[in-house]
Amino acid sequence: MSDTMPCPITHDRVTLDRRELVGLGAAVSAVGLLGTSPASAQNQNVIDAALQTLGDGKTFDSARMAEVAKFLATRPFVPLPNDLPDAFAKLPFEQYTAIRIKPESSIWYREGRGFAVEPLHRGFVYGNKVQIFVVEDGVIRRIGYDRNAFDFGKVPPPADDQDLGFSGFRVMADSGGGGSWEAAIFQGATFFRARARGQEYGVFARTLILKPADTRGEEVPFFRAFWIDRPTAGSGAMVINALLDSENVTGTARFTLRPGEMTITDLEVSLYPRAAIDHVGYGAMTGAFLFGPNDQAATPDVRAAVYEVKGLQIHNGRGEWIWRPVSNPSNLEISAFVDTNPAGFGLLQRDRDYAVFQDDRQRFDRRPSLWLEPLGEWGVGQVQLIEIPTDSELNDNIIAYWRPKDALAAGSEVSFASRLYWCWSPPERPAMAIVTGTRIGHAGSGRVMRFAVDYRAEAFADANLLRDAKATVTASPGKISRLQLWPYPERKILRATFDLDPGSDTASELRLVIENAGKPLGETWLYRWTG
Known part of the structure; x- marks a missing residue:
């Protein structure tokens, strides 16, 4: 691949070459002295001049890059040209x-x-x-x-x-x-x-x-x-x-x-x-x-x-x-x-x-x-x-x-x-159960919806732990009914099912928590139902 050497912008004795960013003001003045370009072209020249301070043959300096960004923030915004054939x-x-x-x-x-x-x-x-x-x-x-x-x-x-x-x-x-x-x-x-x-x-x-x-x-x-x-x-x-x-x-x-x-x-x-x-x-x-x-x-x-x-x-x-x-x-x-x-x-x-x-x-x-x-x-x-x-x-x-x-x-x-x-999975994860599935369907006639939420954890192989689990579901707005927990220790799964009656509302914010002895067993499950 060939390399292209950008030419420094010069005018009279002003040269934007290896100067520090404090020289940008002089370069901008040099561009302005040309006087024949429209404002947008002049602003583009300013950007080009600023980038040349971090161009071919220069020493890279992250502080200089920050100064370029600060400088450009004081200048009018120039969109990228739409010149693709x-x-x-x-x-x-x-x-x-x-x-x-x-x-x-x-x-x-x-x-x-x-x-x-x-x-x-x-x-x-x-x-x-x-x-x-x-x-x-x-x-x-x-x-x-x-x-x-x-x-x-x-x-x-x-x-x-x-x-x-x-x-x-x-x-x-x-x-x-x-x-x-x-x-x-x-x-x-x-x-x-x-x-x-x-x-x-x-x-x-x-x-x-x-x-x-x-x-x-x-x-x-x-x-x-x-x-x-x-x-x-x-x-x-x-x-x-x-x-x-x-x-x-x-x-x-x-x-x-x-x-x-x-x-x-x-x-x-x-x-x-x-x-x-x-x-x-x-x-x-x-x-x-x-x-x-x-x-x-x-x-x-x-x-x-x-x-x-x-x-x-x-x-x-x-x-x-x-x-x-x-x-x-x-x-x-x-x-x-x-x-x-x-x-x-x-x-x-x-x-x-x-x-x-x-x-x-x-x-x-x-x-x-x-x-x-x-x-x-x-x-x-x-x-x-x-x-x-x-x-x-x-x-x-x-x-x-x-x-x-x-x-x-x-x-x-x-x-x-x-x-x-x-x-594949985050490096940090809850020390408790994670939600592995959310399924939603109609609970019969009308607008009542049925939810099934699956939690999984290695600890759920303990049937005693699942036997003492409790669930709390809130809906705003709406009414919750038929809340039930289904333990499956052989699959290390605890399933919560419940029905939502939204009434005449078209959206409901839902919150589900499973606990044992007042301590959470899994993630807090949140959902926005819309109908």
Whole structure:
């Protein structure tokens, strides 16, 4: 792959080359002196000049990257150009995914570092052009576009003089002696996703989410550039720095990726708001739920269930474990779980049996659970869950994130950090029973609904423990009847069944707790029934 050396912006005696960020003001003045470009072009030149302080041949400095973000926050927002030719913007998904970089053109290919990076071509819905730099021995090297580095399959390649650029990159890992495998992808807005060895891709993470499901419309941040540290052989870790931007905020992100049987990503984010932002989300994650036992399909499907996310688990700041099954509602549903300093939350896939889905292509049983632990105190706020109606499994209609109580003030600096686990099951789990199943159906005529909730724990093999268990169910609004516990020690299962009569109401918030001698035996089960 060829490298492109960016030229420093010069005017008279002002040169933005190896100067510190304090020289940015001079560079901006130089751009302004040109006088012939429209304001948007001048602002784009300012961005280019700022990025050159972290460009080819420079020494990478995370403090300098933060200064670039702070500086850009004082300048007008410049959207990414929409310059992707139709021939690539209108590519069908199958043709786009067939465009792959040639293995020998991968970054650090066969260097024995445990990682290789494959830049991703622009096309399909991935129209944003991001700059990719690598940092080798502290020195920055820009990765330039070269069409000859790609195998385009059946797609006609671009002309020699076209620089279509990159939409992101994938990380290939070679850890544990099991051969090379694709461990993570950074592509689209501020999306990224990873997986453990042997898994299929599933839930996405978002570095930052702004105003999702907001009547004012969502604001979508994006990455302008990445700086990827060359991994040290045998370290098992890769560090990726990124500059993010949006209409009302700029920021930096630092990812430390450690692939393996459980792939771990440490994320550190600093934000510099251009304007006040009253709806911001940290630790956002998205996944798909089409139908399952608690939400039957409206149309026939040969599969038994279709979902990569079974539910939202929360370990709140009071030490309570909560399980909230997700659903595909008829209308947009937003749920909030108020908390202070949460211990963790995540969108989990708890079903690992092929028979649950009977899906030969998608293999939802191999999708990762994503568990997030805040690093440091996140203060007062709420875990917010958004469930969006969908008729397609291709739509990520389930969104969960932490929404801090306080707004971001213009001109401020706000930082947060988290650790994300892409796993078969989270590293931290209740010392009690977990909910393994939620089924809902009609209880006969009328609007009465019957619920069956299964709890499983190794301790439930003790019939005496199950014999003394008690359950409490509340509904708001609605009436609960026929509450009963069904112990199955041979299967280590305790099942709770009950009926809900919602009356004339179209929604009810349900809460189920199982106890023994006043102590919880399992997670607190929460559910929003809608009819």
